[in-house]
Amino acid sequence: MIVKSLFLDNFRNHRDTKIDFSDRFNIIYGNNGQGKTNILEAIYLCASGRSHRTSKDNELVMFNSDYFNINTQVFNNGLERNINIKYLNNQKRQIKINEIPIKKIGSLMGNLYAVLFSPEDLSIIKQGPGERRRFVDITLSQIKPTYFYNLQSLSKILKQRNILLKNLYSKSELVDTIDIWNYKLAEVAANIIIERRKFSEALSEFAQNQHKYISNNSEIITFNYECNFNYQNSDNKTEIMNIYLKLLEKSLNRDISLGYTSIGPHRDDYDILINNKSLKLYGSQGQQRSSVLSIKIAEIELINKETGQYPILLLDDVMSELDENRQKYLMESIKYVQTFITCTNDSKFKNILNNSARYFLIESGSVINCFENEHLH
Template sequence: MIVKSLDLENFRNHKDTKILFSDRFNIIYGDNGQGKTNILEAIYLCASGRSHRTSKDSELIRFGCNSYNIKAFVVNSGLDREIDISYFNDQKKQIKINEIPLNKLGALMGNLYAVLFSPEDLFIVKQGPMERRRFADITLSQIKPSYFYDLQLMAKILKQRNMLLKSINTNPSLADTMEIWNIKLAEVAASIIISRRKFSETLSKLAQNQHKYLTVEKEIISFNYNCSFQGNDDSKREELIENYVRILEKNLTRDIALGYTSVGPHRDDYDILINGKSLKTYGSQGQQRSAVLSLKIAEIELIYKETEEYPVLLLDDVMSELDDNRQKYLMDSITNVQTFITCTSDTHFRSTLKEKCNYFKIEDGRAAGEF
């Protein structure tokens, strides 16, 4: 998987930026606030269909303009692909692959795989369940488009069910229609749970191998899926559906009072453990950094395991957050991966990187490249 080039038009602070990349290392450097991260954001958007920094496409438009356009030229499984994403104010995002419009966002998944690593990834450990679900959901959506559609369907069903819960307060007879929404929700929830369970098992094993090496076998990391209602990890699809419907019925009075669905995959979590103890509660800052590093490298391996294609790696100002040992571990672990690194200074990489490398100095949304 290689990103050959990127064209940005009115994206963030980039008016008209065209960049040709190395298929190995790309060092994107310059002062803060010049537009380095915006380049990684555009690549990530081409892989996942969303920005990692905002949920509003309107915020991605250059100030004073009314649209943006991104073109990424990608080699995937030996085939050339042009990913074209456009957005006009107050209109739906338009996506094309090789000039063919996509009707659904899910059709974008699988054309470009990307793993992003930034200082904010410590939120995976430090913050609430939403950050951990987001981490897992984005990776799963890239490698399994059907999972992305399941998430979209669950969101629609939850919206309808929650509206019904609020309406029952004023019209109790509507409670008779709840059964159909319970069944619909349970069916899609079962698919999501099964996918998350498999994902966490695979990622946990891969991360353990990485983390043992990083910590000289002093620590064992676990990334465990914690389903909010399922007690049996071996439950099959039909069992999951029956169990969830039963929980929804049991919680109906409570959900009506709350006005929303209180239990389900939309509220599930993942436990990150070091030697069996909560990393969030008991882990030091250094342990948390090491754990996230291990998870990110495991994410690369998982994508390769599932797709036989290595993702591109986007390192957004993370090298300054890692000590020399962790930096070396990271660089030694990405020998087969096209890598994009943002930083304020290129000096360190010029003296240490011996492989093929392109350098790009970013100033006020403009890129000057050295090849």
């Protein structure tokens, strides 16, 4: 999986930026606020269909403009793909793959696999369940488009069921219609639960293999799926559906009172442990950083296992957060991965990467200098 080039037109502070990338390491450097992260954001948008910084497309448009246009050339499994994303005047964004418009964003998944690692990823550990669900959902959606469609269905069904719950508070005669939404919800929920459990088990195994090196065999990391209800660790869709349907029936009066669905995969969580202790509650800052590093490298390996291809890696200002040993370990772990690194100072990479990097100096949303590692000496 290789990104060959990127064109940005009125995206954030990039008015007219064209970049041809190295197949290995790409060092994007410059002072803060110049537009380095915007380049990674655009690539990530082409992979996952979403920005990691905002959910609003109009915030991606350059000031005093009314549109943005992203065009990226990707080599995927020997085939060339051109991914184009356009947005105009608060309209729904348009996505084309090889000039062919796609009707559903799920069709974008699988054309470009990407793993993003930024300082904000500590929120996977430090923040609430929503951050951990988001991390899992984005990765799973890339490698399993059907999972993405199930997530979309879950959101729509929950919205309709919650509307009905609010109406039931004053119109009890509508209660007979709740069974329809319960069944639809249970079917989609079972699909999501099965995939989340499989993903968590696989990620945990890969992360353990990575973390034993980082911790010198002193720590065991586990990434456990915590379903919102006891589904008895079943992998049988029908069994999970039946368990969930009974719980939905039992909680109906409470849900009517609350006005929303209180039980389900939209309230799932993941428990990250070090030596069987909560990393969030008991882990030091160093342990948390090391654990996120292990999880991100595990994410790369998991995508490769599931798809047969290594994803690209986007490192947004994380090298300064890692000590020298962790930096070296990260560089060794991603030797097969096309990598994009943003930083304020490129000098630390000149000896580490030898002749395998291309450097881009960014100022005010423009590439003002580009050179290969071999030109440094």
